[in-house]
Amino acid sequence: MISSKNPYHEIPNGFRKLFYLNWPVLLLVITTANFGFLILYSVADGNLKPWAQPQIIRFxxxxxxxxxxSFININFWKKVSFYTYLLSLLLLVLVLYFGVSGGGAQRWLDLKFITLQPSELVKISLIMLLAAYYDWLKPERTSHMFWVALPAIIILVPSLLVIIQPDLGTGLLITFIGISTMFLAGVSWWYFVAIFGLIPGMVTTIWISRGKSWQFLTNYQYRRIDTFLDPSLDPLGSGYHITQSKIALGSGGFTGRGFMQGTQSQLDFLPRNHTDFIFTTLAEEFGFLGAISLLMIYGLIIIFSMVSAITNKSRFGYLLTAGLTMNFFSYFAINIAMVMGLAPVVGVPLPLISYGGSAMLVLLAGFGLMQSAHVHRIRHKY
Amino acid sequence: MAKTINVKTSQANFNKKFARRSLLLLIGQITVIGVLSWRMRKLQIEDSERYRLLAEENRVNIRILPSQRGLIFDKTGNLLANNKQNYKIVIIREEAGDVEKVLADLSKLIPISKKKQLLIKEDIKKFRAFVPVTVVEEISWDQFAKVAANLPSLPGLIPQVGFTRSYLEDNAMAHIIGYVGPISKKDKERLSSSNPLFQIPKFQIGKTGIERELNSDLMGTSGVSRNEVNARGRIMRELARDEAKTGQDIQITINTDLQKFSMARMKGLSASAVVIEIENGDILAMSSTPSFNPNSLVNGISNTDWSNLLNDIKRPLSNKSVSDAYPPGSLFKMIVAVTALEKELISEDDEINCNGLYETSASKHHCWLSSGHGNINLEKALKRSCDVYFYEIARRAGINAIAKTAKAFGLSSTFDLPVSAVSRGLMPDREWKKSNFGQRWLLGDTLNAGIGQGYILTTPMQIAIMTTRIATGKKIIPRLINAKGGKIIPLTNPVPLGFKNSTLLKIRDGMDAAVNDADGTAYKSRITNPKFKLAGKTGTAQVRRITAEERENGVTKNEDLPWQKRDHALFTGYAPTKNPKYAISVIVEHGGGGSAVAAPIARDIILYALYGKLPSLSAYPKDQHSEIQLRLEELKTFDNKDTKGNKSAPLETQT
Known part of the structure; x- marks a missing residue:
């Protein structure tokens, strides 16, 4: 058991751990989720079913x-990180063969009691493994070519497995989160400069490949990008999502139309208004005030989590917390940017609010890991 | 598990680096949140108004409630055009569930052929599940009631009552009332399509006649039902409703019985008759044969039937009373006479010698009687329709004076009648010829005009008004609409034409003599009932030039010519001669001589107007009784209500 005698290492014991939780983050998470229940209730025309009730139970x-x-020692997580990563990869392979289709891609694994999206799971296990990797690696070697190539492979394998599902958006997102974690680990700037130098070239290649036999993306994905660049191209087809969601958002105005009064969401003009497009319902019914409040709450979660990361003296704890924060940030930033027409339509839920079982559980498990890192961090005795 | 974690200096350095990196990332994250907030502000505050409008358009579906068309009545209040209830059954797919079974059940109540069922099923597939699709229409009340009673076992079926325009007098009023049809692109352009009614698919608007000209009165105003709809267009609830306003009823001046009698009297001919009530200008009859059945056009006409109507040389679709202009022939002589008398170019006793030919330095002009009329004065010239007399006085008067008189009598006027394609006819003068042909007006042109030939063209309506004005000396204006929306259209007090009474008296004497003197051109068509004596003028308008060669060898008999080259037969007159009540104008296209063909028709029609029913034999000369009796006997059944068995062949067949 963890000794409390060490003057440098003050770890709380048993239920005392409760007092050392990162309470601000936990309370903000609960607040956000409650916001979500309210909207799911409204989307179902004032009914707990079919969405609000299961969501509450899952939460x-x-x-x-x-x-x-959070009660489990952080060292345990460090030890299992390699195995969770392997498990995630296994699930990603399984989903290619036994997956349930959704939106033209094999994304879901039906585990009978729960349908799991392995691409959600892999984000967390990737962060865990990278954190453990940099915890293990001697700091001087961080920017060494070989020791950079290794985590790059760790990142690219799951990313590619997701991209061939095909789910380009999530695949790129996994890569982005992995790279962010490497950035947080202190890998030399030059690598990142080089990557950003490569991106324009890659984008051009992908664009040129369109219509050729070796095109990188499916026609569907190219069309998605087209309509993102100009939604008016196809107002009733794939541009419909963006156009309608902007109408709903904009018509909310400053104070919104009132709880359960959102005409656009209530009358089904918005597709998927309980999942990926739930933010539009919120913004329509609670207006700018409601939308900006949610954004501020998200912002506070980010700030508190990053403070927790920076103040964590353990490299594993620091990287795990910061990486998971980055993961959480990427969810809401991309989702909100998407519904406001700033990003293409990709299947990213609004964290803690969108209806969906596995995504919510995985997200909360991530917060559990962050709490574990927070509870078990090195504290100096004064 | 307990381990001591050593804090090394290099680690501390790295912790500093971590802090730097995470701070950088945090700043990046907060920047992104800032961008998102800025975008939110733009959408939700700056552009909020615009998006709210767009949302409203999304949400509210405006359904136009059609108005009912106003009815049309005749002068005595008989219904001429109404809106017939159309019983139909519609189906809503999503409520029906098993469409096949519902249709099969329905066909047990109403016979629907297998083929029709297939068509309906295809129709249903074309629309969304909640759109009502017509299954059957124009079904009987009994069938309708049967379906209504069995509704519980027929899910998804809804009995509905629609309206179809129906014309009660079939062919008799077709040219006056016209007909309605689904609005076309052209109609929308013509009517400047702002009216919401025009957005209703297949909205019925007037295509010809009164239905067209008074469409805006008849059509009424649309109602609006504002509905909240969801993204799939399904109506969730009604937010507001403005009922439609029924169009105005129209009462016309036509006397249906007289109209139908005149149509029957001219059956088989390509002819037109106009009867005017002299006192107020009311058009009592305005008939044009052959005609067509407007109901067949409302209900949809087959292509062959339609092309038959279009290609018929007797032009059943044309309203000859106002749309076709003909040379007036001798009917124009009254105008020439008035001009000469007014200008005192001739007195009533002045005689002119007619030897059958009138020669100028440039041309020869013949009298219809090649042997000539000898010395002849005005009354005799009108009575016997001497051409040479009128060549001479036309020459004296000159074309511009004649044209001026003609216009005063209503020739080349449209009278603003609310019927379709009203022709102005043509009253030429020197300036007209100059600007249209770039040629000088010749004396020969004046002489031709003197006998109503040449460039002059008049419509039967214009001639009837001319006669009305001769009979009254007042500027009577024809009137077709008696009341609109229950309000009588006030009569305008007619102003005097400004011609000397003595002039008009002399013309009337001439017209009296033409009918009632034994040597008058229309003597055979006189009325012997002294109360109803007829005055009038015959006319025979040439549609071809008689060649010099023909004159040598004898003019080809009219009957020997092909139909289109035969002369038009014309007559105009009024009765009774004392205190005239009715004026009439008749033209029989390519009918031959005015006295032989047009005058007897005019007499029968005006007598019907005078009697208010089939005239009694006593009104006719004794020697014609046997012949007249036969004709009247035949006409007794003119009311096609008695002979409506031919509904299946709605188009009147010609000749």
Missing amino acids: IIGVFVIFIF
Whole structure:
């Protein structure tokens, strides 16, 4: 057991751990989730079913997961990180063969009691493994070519497995999160400069490949990008999402139309208004005030989490917390940018609010890991 | 598990680096949040108004409620055009569930052929699940009631009542009332398509006649039902409703019985008759044969039937009373006479010698009687329709004076009648010829005009008004609409024409003599009932030039010519001679001589107007009784209500 005698290492014991939780983050997460229940209730025309009730149950389970995870010693997570990563890869391979289709891609694994999206899981296990890797690696070697190539492979394998599902958006997102973690680990700037130098070339190649036998993306994906660049191209087809969601958002105005009064969401003009496009319902019914409040809450979660990361003296704890924060940030930033027409339509839920079982549980498990890092961080005795 | 974690200096350096990197990332994240907030502000505050409007358009579906068309009545209040209830059954697919089974059940109540069922099923597939699709229409009340009673076992079926325009007098009023049809692109352009009614698919608007000209009165105003709809267009609830306003009823001046009698009297001919009530200018009859059945056009006409109507040389679709202009022939002589008398170019006793030929330095002009009329004065010239007399006085008057008189009598006027394609006819003068042909007006042109030939063209309506004005000396204006929306259109007090009474009296004497003197051109068509004596003038308008060669060898008999080259037969007159009540104008296209063909028709029609029913034999000369009796006997059944068995062949067949 962890010794409390060490003057440098003050770790709380048993239920005392409760007092050392990162309470601001936990409370903000609960607040956000409640916001979500309200909207799911409204989207269902004022009914708990079919969305709000299961979501509440899942959230309660998820909060238990947070507590359990946060009570488990951080070193345990460090040890299992390699195995969780392998498990995620296995699931990613399985999903290619046994996956359930959704939106033209094989994304879901039906585990009978829950349908799991392995691409969600892999984000967390990737961060865990990278954090453990840099914890293990001697700091002087961080920017060494070989020791950079290794994590790059760790990142690219799951990314490519997701891209061939095909789910380009999530695949790129996994790469981005992995690279961010490497950046946080202190890998030399030059590598990142080089990557950003490569991006324009890659984009051009992908664009040129369109219509050729070796094109990188499916026609569907090219069309998605087309309509993102100009939604008016196809107002009733794939541009419909963006156009309608902007109408709903804009018509909310400053104070919104009121709870359950959003005409656009209530009358089904918005597709998927309980999942990926739920933010538009919120923005229509609660207006600019509601939308900006949610954004501020998200911002506070980010700030508190990053403070927790920076103040963590353990390299694993620091990288795990910061990486998971980056993951959480990428969810809401991309989702909100998408519904406001700033990013193409990709399947990214609004964290803690969108309806969906596995995404919510995985997200809360991530918060559990962050809490574990927070509870078990090195504290100096004064 | 317990381990001591050593804090090394290099680690501390790295911790500093971590802090730097995470701070950088945090700043990046906060920047992104800032960008998102800025975008949110732009969408939700700056452009909020615009998006709210767009949302409203999304949400509210405006359904136009059609108005009912106003009815049309005749002068005595008989219904001429109404809106017939059209019982139909519609189906809503999503409520029906098993469409096949519902249709099969329905066909047990109403016979629907297998082929029709297939068509309906295809129709249903074309629309969204909640759109009502017509299954059957124009079904009987009994069938309608049967379906309504069995509704519980016929899910998705809805009995509905629609309206179809129906014309009660079939062919008799077709040219006056016209007909309605689905609005076309051209109609929308013509009507400047702002009216919401025009957006209703297949909205019925007037295509010809009163239905067209008074369409805006008849059509009424649309109602609006504002509905909240969802993204698939399904109506969730009604937000507001403005009921439609029924169009105005129109009462016309036509006397249906007289109209139908005149149509029957001219059956088989290509002819037109106009009867005017002299006192107020009311058009009592305005008939044009052959005609067509407007109901067949409303209900949809087959292509062959339609092309038959279009290609018929007797032009059943044309309203000859106002749309076709003909040379007036001798009917124009009254105008020439008035001009000469007014200008005192001739007195009533002045005689002119007619030897059958009138020669100028440039041309020869013949009298219809090649042997000539000898010395002849005005009354005799009108009575016997001597051409040479009128060549001479036309020459004296000159074309511009004649044209001026003609216009005063209503020739080349449209009278603003609310019927389709009203022709102005043509009243030429020197300036007209100069600007249209770039040629000088010749004396020969004046002489031709003197007998109503040459360039002059008049419509039967213009001639009837001319006669009305001769009979009254007042500027009577024809009137077709008696009341609109229940309000009588006030009569305008007619102003005097400004011609000397003595002039008009002399013309009337001439017209009296033409009918009632034994040597008058229309003596055979006189009325012997002294209360109803007829005055009038015959005319025979040439549609071809008689060649010099023909004159040598004898003019070809009219009957020997092909139909289109035969002369038009014309007559105009009024009755009774004392206190005239009715004026009439008749033209029989390519009918032959005015006295033989047009005058007897005019007499029968004006007598019907005078009697208010089939005239009694006593009105006719004794020697014609047997012949007249036969004709009247035949006409007794003119009311096609009695002979409506031919509904299946709605188009009147010609000749």
